[in-house]
Amino acid sequence: MSTQPEPQPSPRPPDRNRKHSATRSLLRLWPYVRPIRWRLTASTVSALLASLSALVIPLVLKNIVDGPVAHRDTGGLWQQGLLLLVLGLMEAGLFGMRRWFVARPLADVELRMRADLYAKLQRLPVSFHDRWASGQLLSRATSDMYTIRLFLAFPLVFLIVNSSVFLTGIGIMFGLDWQLALITVLPAVPLILLCSYFERRYSAAARLAQDQNGDLATVLEESVLGIRILKSFGRHRTMAARYRAQAELLRETELKKARLLADLWAVIVGLPELALGVSLAVGVVQVAHGSTTAGTLVGFLSTALSLRWPVESLGWLLAYSNEAATATDRFYEVMDARPADAADDTVPGTEASADAREPVVTSTRDGIRLEGVRFRYPDAPADSADLLSGLDLHVRSGETMALVGLTGSGKTTLTALLPRLYEIDGGRITLDGTNIREIPRARLRELVSMAFEDPTLFSASVSENVLMGAPDAGEEALQRALDVAQAQFVRTLPEGPATQVGEQGLSLSGGQRQRLALARAVVGAPDFLVLDDPLSALDVHTEALVEQALRQVLAGTTALVVAHRPSTVQLADRVALLADGRITAVGTHHELLESSPEYRELMSGERAEDGSLVR
Numbered sequence: 079m080s081t082q083p084e085p086q087p088s089p090r091p092p093d094r095n096r097k098h099s100a101t102r103s104l105l106r107l108w109p110y111v112r113p114i115r116w117r118l119t120a121s122t123v124s125a126l127l128a129s130l131s132a133l134v135i136p137l138v139l140k141n142i143v144d145g146p147v148a149h150r151d152t153g154g155l156w157q158q159g160l161l162l163l164v165l166g167l168m169e170a171g172l173f174g175m176r177r178w179f180v181a182r183p184l185a186d187v188e189l190r191m192r193a194d195l196y197a198k199l200q201r202l203p204v205s206f207h208d209r210w211a212s213g214q215l216l217s218r219a220t221s222d223m224y225t226i227r228l229f230l231a232f233p234l235v236f237l238i239v240n241s242s243v244f245l246t247g248i249g250i251m252f253g254l255d256w257q258l259a260l261i262t263v264l265p266a267v268p269l270i271l272l273c274s275y276f277e278r279r280y281s282a283a284a285r286l287a288q289d290q291n292g293d294l295a296t297v298l299e300e301s302v303l304g305i306r307i308l309k310s311f312g313r314h315r316t317m318a319a320r321y322r323a324q325a326e327l328l329r330e331t332e333l334k335k336a337r338l339l340a341d342l343w344a345v346i347v348g349l350p351e352l353a354l355g356v357s358l359a360v361g362v363v364q365v366a367h368g369s370t371t372a373g374t375l376v377g378f379l380s381t382a383l384s385l386r387w388p389v390e391s392l393g394w395l396l397a398y399s400n401e402a403a404t405a406t407d408r409f410y411e412v413m414d415a416r417p418a419d420a421a422d423d424t425v426p427g428t429e430a431s432a433d434a435r436e437p438v439v440t441s442t443r444d445g446i447r448l449e450g451v452r453f454r455y456p457d458a459p460a461d462s463a464d465l466l467s468g469l470d471l472h473v474r475s476g477e478t479m480a481l482v483g484l485t486g487s488g489k490t491t492l493t494a495l496l497p498r499l500y501e502i503d504g505g506r507i508t509l510d511g512t513n514i515r516e517i518p519r520a521r522l523r524e525l526v527s528m529a530f531e532d533p534t535l536f537s538a539s540v541s542e543n544v545l546m547g548a549p550d551a552g553e554e555a556l557q558r559a560l561d562v563a564q565a566q567f568v569r570t571l572p573e574g575p576a577t578q579v580g581e582q583g584l585s586l587s588g589g590q591r592q593r594l595a596l597a598r599a600v601v602g603a604p605d606f607l608v609l610d611d612p613l614s615a616l617d618v619h620t621e622a623l624v625e626q627a628l629r630q631v632l633a634g635t636t637a638l639v640v641a642h643r644p645s646t647v648q649l650a651d652r653v654a655l656l657a658d659g660r661i662t663a664v665g666t667h668h669e670l671l672e673s674s675p676e677y678r679e680l681m682s683g684e685r686a687e688d689g690s691l692v693r
C-alpha cells in the first residue's frame with residue numbers, strides 16, 4: 079500500500095521573515111563590498127555616463143528637426159549626424175567598461191563570502207549542525223551566493239543609474255515643456271505606492287522560495303546518500319513522490335512571485351504608456367496652435383521614450399534586490415550564529431591557534447576525570463530528564479576504560495563531551511588535572527583523538543584520510559597506524575595509500591572503512607584516545623587481530639572505549655557501566671560480572687531491551 083507523502087519542511091531554526099527593510103539587509107554586505115568600492119563606483123559612473131549620453135540623443139534630434147531639417151541645411155545635418163554617431167559609440171564603449179571594472183572583483187567578493195561561510199560552518203558547534211538541515215546550508219553556500227553576486231553586478235548599479243537617468247530625463251522634459259512633463263510624471267504617485275506594496279509581498283514570497291529551495295536540496299541529498307536503503311526497501315517511489323511534492327511547493331511559490339511581478343509590470347508599463355499617449359495628443363494640439371515647436375515635441379517624446387527602460391526595469395530591479403536582501407539575511411543567519419563560548423574558540427591559522435599549540439600545563443598525570451557532569455541536548459523535550467545527570471568517572475592515566483550501557487543510555491554522547499563537540503551543562507571534565515574549558519579547542523582536539531561508530535571517509539586518498547588525525551605525521555607513522563588497525567588491505571589497492579576513496583573514489587567495505595577510521599584515530603599517538611565501538615563492523619578473525627595490535631597502542635595512552643560486546647570489553651583494564659545518566663558501577667570485567675546483575679545481563683545479552691543492546 080502506498081501512502082501519499084506530505085512535503086516536509088526540513089528542520090531549521092524558526093523562520094526569520096525580514097522585519098526590517100531590504101536596504102538594511104543589503105547594507106550588511108558593506109564589509110565585503112568595501113574593498114571593491116572604487117571599482118564599483120567606476121562601474122556605476124561608466125554606466126551613468128553611458129545612460130546620460132543616450133539622453134543627449136533626443137536633444138540632438140530636436141536640434142536636427144528645428145535646425146538643419148527646418149532650414150534645409152545639409153552641412154549642418156552631417157555635423158549633427160556625426161554627433162549622434164559619437165554619442166552612440168560612447169554609450170557602447172562606456173557600457174563595456176562597466177563590465178570590465180567589476181567582473182573580477184565581484185568574483186572575488188563571492189569567493190570571500192563562500193570562504194567565510196565555510197569557515198563559519200566549520201567553527202559552529204555540532205549542536206548547530208544538529209538543528210540545521212544540510213540542504214538549507216548547501217543552498218546558502220551556492221544559490222544565495224550567486225544571487226548576491228548578480229545583485230552587485232547589475233541591480234545595484236542600475237538602481238543608482240536608472241534613478242539618476244530618470245530624474246535627469248524628467249528635468250530635461252520640464253525644461254522642454256513643463257505642461258507635457260506634468261502629464262507624463264503624474265502616474266509616478268500611484269507607482270510609488272504600488273512599489274512599496276509589491277516590495278512587502280515579494281519579499282515574503284522570495285524568502286519562502288529560498289527556504290523551499292533548501293528543503294528541496296535536503297530531500298535530494300538524503301535520497302542520493304540513502305539510495306541503497308531506499309531501493310532495498312522499495313521506497314524510492316515514495317521518496318520520488320516526496321521530492322515531487324516539495325518541488326511542487328517551490329513551483330507554486332515561484333509562480334506566485336511571477337504573478338506579483340507580472341501585475342507590477344503591467345502597471346509599470348501601462349500607466350506611463352497612457353500618460354505618454356495623452357501628452358502626445360496635447361503636444362500635437364500645442365504644435366498646431368504654435369505654442370511649441372515640432373522639434374521640441376520630437377525632443378520631448380524621444381526623451382520620454384528613452385526613459386522607458388529606466389521605468390520598466392524598476393520591476394525586476396526591485397524583485398532582484400529583494401531576493402538579494404533575502405539571500406543576505408540567510409547568509410547572516412549562519413554568520414551571526416555564535417557559539418556561547420566563542421571567545422575561547424580557536425581557528426587554525428589565527429594568532430590564537432599559535433597559543434593553542436602550547437602544551438597543556440599538566441603537573442599531574444591524572445587521566446580523564448568527569449565530576450558531576452550534567453548534559454542534555456539543546457533540542458531535547460523540555461519535560462525530559464537530563465541525559466547525563468551528575469555523572470562521575472575517573473579513567474586513570476594510562477588506563478583503558480570500557481564504557482558499557484543499554485542502547486540510548488548516552489555512551490556516544492559522553493564520548494563527544496571530551497573533545498567539546500558538545501558543551502556540558504554542569505560539572506567539570508579534566509584531562510591530567512586541567513579543565514577542558516581552559517584548553518584551547520585546537521589543542522584539546524590534538525590531545526583527544528576519536529574514532530566514531532560511523533566511519534566517515536572524505537573524497538581524498540587513503541593516506542590523506544588517515545593523516546587527518548595528525549597532519550605532521552610522516553610515512554612511518556602512517557604505516558604503523560595502518561598496521562595497528564589491521565588495514566594492510568591498503569597496500570593491495572590500485573595505488574596503495576595514494577588510492578582515492580570516499581564518495582568520489584573507490585568504495586570500501588564497512589569493515590575497511592572502520593579500520594581506516596581507527597588508523598586515523600591512532601596515527602598521532604594521542605595522549606587520550608576515545609573509541610566509539612571501533613570494532614563493530616569487523617569479522618571475528620580481523621577483530622582478534624585488531625584487538626591484538628590495539629593493545630599496544632592502548633598501553634601507551636589513556637583511553638575510553640565504548641563497548642557493546644564482551645570481546646571489546648576484554649581490551650580494557652576496567653569497565654564503567656552507564657545507566658540512568660550516571661556511572662552505576664566501575665570495576666574489572668570479572669568484578670562486575672560478580673557484583674553487578676545489570677552488567678551480567680548486559681554482557682550475556684539476556685535482557686534484549688529493544689533487541690539491539692549486545693550480542
Ligand SMILES: Nc1ncnc2c1ncn2[C@@H]1O[C@H](COP(=O)(O)OP(=O)(O)OP(=O)(O)O)[C@@H](O)[C@H]1O
Pocket residue numbers: 208455457458465483484485486487488489490491492
Ligand atoms: N544530536 C542529538 N540531539 C538530540 N538527541 C540526541 C542526539 N543524539 C542522540 N540523542 C539522544 O540521546 C540519547 C543517547 O544517545 P547516544 O547515541 O549517546 O546513546 P548510546 O548509548 O551511544 O546508544 P547506542 O548504544 O545505541 O550507540 C538517545 O535517546 C538519543 O535519541
